[in-house]
Amino acid sequence: MSFQTPWAVLGPAVPSQTPEGIRRRYQRSVLLVLFLLGAVVLASVWLGEPAIRFEALMSRLSELVARKGWPWWVPDFVRLIVPCSLILIFVQLVPVFVLWWELKVAAHIQVRLGPMHVGLWHGWAQPLADGLKLLLKEDIVPAGADRWVHFLAPIVAFVPAYVCYAPIPFGADMAAADLDIGVLFVLGLSGLTVIGLLMAGWGSNNKYSALGGLRAAAQVVSYEVPRVISVLPVVMWAGSLSLSQIMAAQSGLWGGVIPKWFIFYPVIGQVSFLIYLICAVAETNRVPFDIAEAESELVSGFHTEYSGMKFAFFFMAEYAYVFLGSALGAVLFLGGAEPLPLMRWLPTYVVFFGKTMFLVFVFIWFRWTFPRLRVDRLMDFCWKFLLPWSLVNVLLAGLVFLVRWG
Amino acid sequence: MNPLNPPAGVINATADSILSGPSFETKMERLSETEMLLNMGPQHPSTHGVLRVVLKLDGEVVTGAMPDVGYLHRGVEKLSENRLYPQVIVLTDRDDYLCAMLNNWAYCLAVEQLLKVEVPARAEYIRVLVGELNRIASHLVLIGTFGIDIGAFTPFLYAFGREREMILDLLDQVSGARITYNYIRIGGVMADLPAGWTEKAGKFVAHMRACLKEYDDLLTYNPIFLDRTRGVGILSKESAVSYGVAGPNLRASGVPLDLRKMAPYGVYGKFDFEMALGKNGDCFDRYLVRRNEIEQSLRIIEQALEALPAGDILGKVPKANIRPPAGEAYAHIEGARGWLGVYLISDGSLQPYRMHVRAPSFISLAVLQEILKGWKVADVVAILGSIDIVLGEVDR
Amino acid sequence: MDDAQLVERIAERFGEAREVPLPDPKWLRPDAPQVKVPAERVAEVARYLKNELGFDLLDFLTAVDWLKENRFEMVYCFTKTAEPKSRLFLKADLPREGEPGLPSLAGLYKAADWQEREVFDLFGIRFEGHPHLKRILLWEGYPGHPLRKDYVHVPDKYDNGSEIGLPKSAVPSGEHK
Numbered sequence: 012m013s014f015q016t017p018w019a020v021l022g023p024a025v026p027s028q029t030p031e032g033i034r035r036r037y038q039r040s041v042l043l044v045l046f047l048l049g050a051v052v053l054a055s056v057w058l059g060e061p062a063i064r065f066e067a068l069m070s071r072l073s074e075l076v077a078r079k080g081w082p083w084w085v086p087d088f089v090r091l092i093v094p095c096s097l098i099l100i101f102v103q104l105v106p107v108f109v110l111w112w113e114l115k116v117a118a119h120i121q122v123r124l125g126p127m128h129v130g131l132w133h134g135w136a137q138p139l140a141d142g143l144k145l146l147l148k149e150d151i152v153p154a155g156a157d158r159w160v161h162f163l164a165p166i167v168a169f170v171p172a173y174v175c176y177a178p179i180p181f182g183a184d185m186a187a188a189d190l191d192i193g194v195l196f197v198l199g200l201s202g203l204t205v206i207g208l209l210m211a212g213w214g215s216n217n218k219y220s221a222l223g224g225l226r227a228a229a230q231v232v233s234y235e236v237p238r239v240i241s242v243l244p245v246v247m248w249a250g251s252l253s254l255s256q257i258m259a260a261q262s263g264l265w266g267g268v269i270p271k272w273f274i275f276y277p278v279i280g281q282v283s284f285l286i287y288l289i290c291a292v293a294e295t296n297r298v299p300f301d302i303a304e305a306e307s308e309l310v311s312g313f314h315t316e317y318s319g320m321k322f323a324f325f326f327m328a329e330y331a332y333v334f335l336g337s338a339l340g341a342v343l344f345l346g347g348a349e350p351l352p353l354m355r356w357l358p359t360y361v362v363f364f365g366k367t368m369f370l371v372f373v374f375i376w377f378r379w380t381f382p383r384l385r386v387d388r389l390m391d392f393c394w395k396f397l398l399p400w401s402l403v404n405v406l407l408a409g410l411v412f413l414v415r416w417g
Numbered sequence: 418m419n420p421l422n423p424p425a426g427v428i429n430a431t432a433d434s435i436l437s438g439p440s441f442e443t444k445m446e447r448l449s450e451t452e453m454l455l456n457m458g459p460q461h462p463s464t465h466g467v468l469r470v471v472l473k474l475d476g477e478v479v480t481g482a483m484p485d486v487g488y489l490h491r492g493v494e495k496l497s498e499n500r501l502y503p504q505v506i507v508l509t510d511r512d513d514y515l516c517a518m519l520n521n522w523a524y525c526l527a528v529e530q531l532l533k534v535e536v537p538a539r540a541e542y543i544r545v546l547v548g549e550l551n552r553i554a555s556h557l558v559l560i561g562t563f564g565i566d567i568g569a570f571t572p573f574l575y576a577f578g579r580e581r582e583m584i585l586d587l588l589d590q591v592s593g594a595r596i597t598y599n600y601i602r603i604g605g606v607m608a609d610l611p612a613g614w615t616e617k618a619g620k621f622v623a624h625m626r627a628c629l630k631e632y633d634d635l636l637t638y639n640p641i642f643l644d645r646t647r648g649v650g651i652l653s654k655e656s657a658v659s660y661g662v663a664g665p666n667l668r669a670s671g672v673p674l675d676l677r678k679m680a681p682y683g684v685y686g687k688f689d690f691e692m693a694l695g696k697n698g699d700c701f702d703r704y705l706v707r708r709n710e711i712e713q714s715l716r717i718i719e720q721a722l723e724a725l726p727a728g729d730i731l732g733k734v735p736k737a738n739i740r741p742p743a744g745e746a747y748a749h750i751e752g753a754r755g756w757l758g759v760y761l762i763s764d765g766s767l768q769p770y771r772m773h774v775r776a777p778s779f780i781s782l783a784v785l786q787e788i789l790k791g792w793k794v795a796d797v798v799a800i801l802g803s804i805d806i807v808l809g810e811v812d813r
Numbered sequence: 814m815d816d817a818q819l820v821e822r823i824a825e826r827f828g829e830a831r832e833v834p835l836p837d838p839k840w841l842r843p844d845a846p847q848v849k850v851p852a853e854r855v856a857e858v859a860r861y862l863k864n865e866l867g868f869d870l871l872d873f874l875t876a877v878d879w880l881k882e883n884r885f886e887m888v889y890c891f892t893k894t895a896e897p898k899s900r901l902f903l904k905a906d907l908p909r910e911g912e913p914g915l916p917s918l919a920g921l922y923k924a925a926d927w928q929e930r931e932v933f934d935l936f937g938i939r940f941e942g943h944p945h946l947k948r949i950l951l952w953e954g955y956p957g958h959p960l961r962k963d964y965v966h967v968p969d970k971y972d973n974g975s976e977i978g979l980p981k982s983a984v985p986s987g988e989h990k
Contacts, residue, residue: 121574218455222477222794298568299641307463307566308795382641383568385795386477487950494935495959531841658894661871661924672894680898744841747890747900749872758873760888763841773888775873783927812950 040133055358062184065093094187098176106330110138112368113375120379145326148319153216156316160214165317165324168207171200172331179338180255182348182360193254194246197339198239201294204328205231208296208303208313211325215316223312226386227303231294233390237397238290241283244408245273245343258347272346279411282404284344286397288370291336292377293393295329299381302389337370338363345370451475455794459488463566463798466808470785472797479797482789484782489812497772502528502739503603505769509759510597512774513810515558516753518551518588521601524772526682526748527759528603529732531741537729540605541684545721546618547591547600549714553625554584555753556707556714559805563704564636566802567645567795572635580628583621590614603739605731615722622715622722629711637708646701650788650800653698662781664755666804669706670698676751687724688717700796700803707805740767754778754805776813778806816846819866819901823848827858833904845890845900852887852905856916856942859903862891863921868901870894871922874929876936880962883909885938889918907938914939917946935960 058064073086111126114137118125126134152161178193180186190196205228212224246252249260263271274284293300304312314325341347345366348359384392458469467488473481493512497505509520522544529536536544557580561573585595590611592600600607636642652662657670667674675692677685693709695702743765749758755777764770781804789797823830833847850858862868868891877886889903907913917940918925929940930949937958940946948955956967 121571122579123574218453298570301568302795305568305795307568307798310462379571380635381569382564382636382639382645383795384641385645385793387793388644487948487952490950492959495964530843533841656923658869659923661873661922663870663872663894663897667894674894674897676897679896742839742841743837744839745843746841747843747845747902756872758890760873760875760890762877771877773873773875779927779931780873780924783923787923 052357052361055361056356058358060183060358061360062182098187099173102173102176102331103327105334106327107138107142109330109334109371110141111135112371113378114138116372116375117379120376142323145319145323150319150321151316153316155216157214157216160210161316162214162321164207164211164214164313165321165328166207167210168204169324169328169331171203172328172335175200175335176331178254179335180258180342180347180363181338182358182363184255185348185360186255189255190253192252194242194252194257194343197254197335198235198242201332201335202231202235204332207328211317212313215313217316219309219311220313220315223303223305223309223315226305226309227296227313229386230296230300230303230389230393233393234290234293234300234397237286237393237401238294240398240401240405241286241290242343243405244276244279244283247405247408247412248273248276254342254347258342258349261346262349264352270346270349270351272344272349274344279404279408280344282400283408284340286401286404287340287344288373289397291340292374293389295332295336295374297329297333297374298378299384300389301378301383302386305383333371333374334367337367337374340370341366452480457797463562463802465562465801465806466811468782468801468806468808468811470789470797470801472789472794474794477793477795479789479792479794482786482797484785486779486782486808486811489808491813493813494772494774497769499768501767502741502769505772506602507597507599509774510599511809512776512813513752513754513757513778513807514596515807516551516555517596517598518547518601519750519752519757521598522548523748523750523752523757523759524761525601525603526750527746527761528739528741530746530748531744531761531763532603532734532739534604534732534734536605536683536732538684538726539609539728540730540732542721542725543606543610543730544601544683545685545688546610546718546725547588547598547606549717549721550584550587550618551598552753553711553714554581554588556711557581557584559707559802560632560636560704563799563802566798567642569636569639569642572632575628575631575635580625583624587614587618587621590617602731602734604734605729609730615725618718619722622718625711625715629708632708637705643701645795645799646704646803647699648697649700649796650792650803651697651699652784652788656784656787657698660780660784660787662755662777662784664752664777664781665693665706665710666703666755666781666784668693669695669702671696676749676756682748682750684721685717688720690716700799703803703805738767740765749775752777754807754810755781774810774813776810778808778810779813782806782811820846820848822866823858823861826861827854829854830858833902843900843902845902847902847904849904849906852907852913852915855887855889855903855905856918856921859889859891859918859921862901862903866901867893867895871918871924871928872900874918874925874932876932876938876960878909878936878960878962880909885909885913885936887915887932887938912939913937914941916941917943919943934958937961 069086069090072089076083076085111134114125115133126137128134129140130136152158175197177188178186178190178196180189208227209224212220212222212227215221245257249257251257251260261272265271265275269275274280296303304314309315314322317325341363347366348363350357350359350362354362452473452475455472455474456469457472458464459467464470469485469488471483471485472479491511493508497508500508506521506524509524510517512520557576561576564570564572588598589595591614592598592607652666652670654670654672657667658672663674671694673692673694676682678692690713693706693713695706741763743763745760745762747758747760749756756775757777758775760773760775761769762771784804785801789800792800820832827850830848830850833849835842848858870892872890872892874887874889877888879886885907887905887907890900891903892900905915907915915938917929919929919940920942926944927949929943930946932938933940933946934948934950935958947953951959957964
């Protein structure tokens with residue numbers, strides 16, 4: 012079914028709404044988007060690898076420090092503080108961009124246009140305006156709320172989302188902290204957020220919120236299990252928990268044709284990836300697993316009683332996790348920053364973002380296509396379907412690796 | 418006392434009346450230790466208006482439910498006793514605002530019974546056309562909002578924002594209004610169809626057929642949707658008949674009862690269509706009956722467009738001072754939500770002596786207190802959505 | 814069975830049942846038999862209609878206030894799911910004074926549950942044996958029963974806009990008819 016407005020069928024009421032007008036506008040937009048993408052890619056190619064530039068700057072700083080006789084810790088301090096600041100800024104910007112993307116993708120899935128006015132071009136500034144609105148809104152605390160729990164909940168929910176970005180390799184040598192236990196760190200810390208949701212549900216003194224918080228706790232804790240198990244085959248295959256080493260293990264080609272990404276590993280790779288993807292969606296509490304928010308049932312679940320900036324924290328945490336889940340999926344299964352064979356000229360971080368944004372798109376696609384599962388069916392799905400199959404997958408992976416590498 | 422800023426005592430009194438108010442206490446036993454009350458509505462995203470349902474929950478499981486209505490009561494029946502006969506049509510628009518055409522029709526049918534006026538053939542066909550279009554629009558709202566209720570947002574924008582919009586455009590061109598049409602008049606209809614309208618309606622029918630396939634892909638055959646609706650909120654045949662929920666809800670329970678087929682009014686006897694029937698009376702059947710009814714309505718529209726005769730659109734009715742002879746009349750038609758009846762008593766004056774509306778939503782809403790028990794909170798909204806109520810009609 | 818036979822059968826079974834007389838010879842009426850019974854026997858007759866005559870669907874029930882004749886009239890409309898064309902109106906007279914009441918049909922037809930509550934709410938007619946006879950559309954403590962013909966509106970805070978902060982000019986005078 013093609014895109015058809017009421018006017019397209021019933022005859023034009025507005026000249027710009029004729030099928031030809033719509034097609035022309037779409038063509039123009041697609042061209043513009045392609046042009047912008049090309050410009051970004053060209054600019055990034057011209058800029059080159061940021062890690063190399065950063066190293067060059069650092070060595071010049073070290074020379075400067077040695078020459079001027081500044082304290083010895085200055086270069087180390089800069090090396091520590093700059094990537095952290097960049098990550099902080101980045102994590103702030105991710106929700107803004109992902110939100111805009113979600114608005115637009117959702118709108119086009121639903122035969123509408125989405126934001127079109129703020130920022131003059133396809134509403135690109137809409138998330139900024141939304142953020143500003145949330146900043147200016149009154150912060151309402153319900154009369155019967157547990158004030159401290161209510162206050163702390165958004166922070167507890169949001170901080171792990173920030174910290175989880177530390178070991179993510181955004182490109183070659185682009186992890187803020189290249190931890191040896193990267194996978195464990197991210198999976199472990201992201202599980203902490205559920206405490207924030209539980210606190211929000213409890214502290215709001217609202218039955219809907221309490222139900223939402225409890226649902227969130229049950230769901231996230233359950234889906235954590237198959238998620239971790241689905242990651243195990245990758246770790247076994249790469250022989251390391253470090254994200255950059257897992258990424259490095261996926262460089263090269265199988266038989267000179269297929270990229271050596273784990274998703275292309277026969278059977279095991281695909282099963283792992285599917286289970287990981289399902290669990291990642293469930294971890295972020297999004298449709299079809301959004302029972303904790305469940306707008307039509309629990310109003311908004313755990314964040315019913317939150318407004319203004321506190322609500323924004325929950326919101327940003329959700330989108331930060333969407334991006335994080337996609338980034339982790341890209342690193343573990345899609346080779347992270349490893350480019351496609353003929354695209355070696357692209358800077359590594361562009362490749363990484365391309366893959367991650369594709370997974371983000373999948374998240375959004377799910378959300379605007381599926382209905383919501385019911386609580387008990389959701390748990391059944393986790394414990395009776397995902398968990399057994401992920402265990403079978405790990406066993407199979409162990410056997411295969413044992414036979415191949417003896 | 419300023420009601421916008423009541424003193425603390427009043428707030429507490431309200432809270433008390435929610436928990437142990439006189440209307441609640443008698444119907445439900447006291448709470449046990451593991452149960453809690455959940456006050457769903459009147460402000461809630463999926464109560465489809467201002468309905469309040471007080472739920473007794475054990476964890477997520479509903480152990481008792483009591484719908485509370487009346488938030489939208491405007492006293493239509495009392496108001497109509499003080500209006501002239503044609504003025505009451507305006508009030509019936511406001512009863513069930515999702516299919517106002519059918520409301521107009523039921524009322525006009527009752528007045529016509531008293532006046533014994535002959536409705537011209539063209540007017541009858543136009544009534545069928547706009548009535549069936551309005552029925553489709555109403556069912557589209559159900560399909561869309563039912564999707565939202567169980568978490569699928571996109572079908573809503575397809576059904577509500579695209580196809581229903583086309584119907585509203587068509588009805589707008591006919592009547593000049595999008596929701597409250599006031600189009601069907603005593604003895605006929607307000608105006609003839611504008612030029613080119615029938616072609617547009619024909620185009621719409623073809624478009625709608627294609628769209629039904631799209632809904633099937635998104636909802637009807639979606640495994641999650643089936644999982645959420647099949648076997649949920651079963652309304653048995655006996656129960657449905659006992660509650661008097663004549664209409665799509667009854668047909669979903671497997672009782673073949675359709676006034677258009679079994680007691681045809683207007684020119685319905687001349688059309689060839691089938692009765693959409695369900696089997697189990699669960700949420701899925703109630704949804705499917707509506708979906709299939711859209712198909713049948715499209716068939717009726719096609720036939721009516723083909724057979725549309727020329728001629729007058731208004732029977733011999735006085736221009737002013739409609740004064741039906743004394744007597745009583747009862748007209749009921751197959752509304753979008755069930756039998757829509759108007760019981761009218763005239764004392765020979767200019768105003769009705771008494772008008773009673775048999776509101777299908779009101780009657781099917783009573784079913785809730787029985788079929789909600791034992792289901793989860795998530796199913797409550799699914800069941801509520803599948804019963805398809807309009808609070809304007811429930812409260813009148 | 815045609816209409817006359819139907820009425821005859823009911824009259825045979827219940828001695829007091831009879832066809833509703835026309836208030837005046839020109840009175841119009843729907844094309845269905847109408848039976849009048851004493852108010853206290855309504856439930857029995859309904860049971861007979863449901864179990865033995867096959868009227869399994871209570872279409873609607875309501876009341877009419879005949880102020881001049883000083884009576885309420887309960888109107889029940891029964892029909893059959895298998896044959897919706899055949900209908901039967903059951904009527905019963907009630908006095909207007911005191912607390913008029915009659916047996917409830919809620920045990921027989923669940924449809925009567927809410928509709929009887931509505932009649933109770935708007936007419937003040939009591940239904941004995943109803944499981945939950947409370948107001949349904951109006952709130953508890955509403956003064957009077959609005960569908961009675963002698964109902965007089967008691968001015969409340971909404972007539973006088975000052976209570977909810979409206980200027981005097983925005984409030985209708987309340988003298989229109």
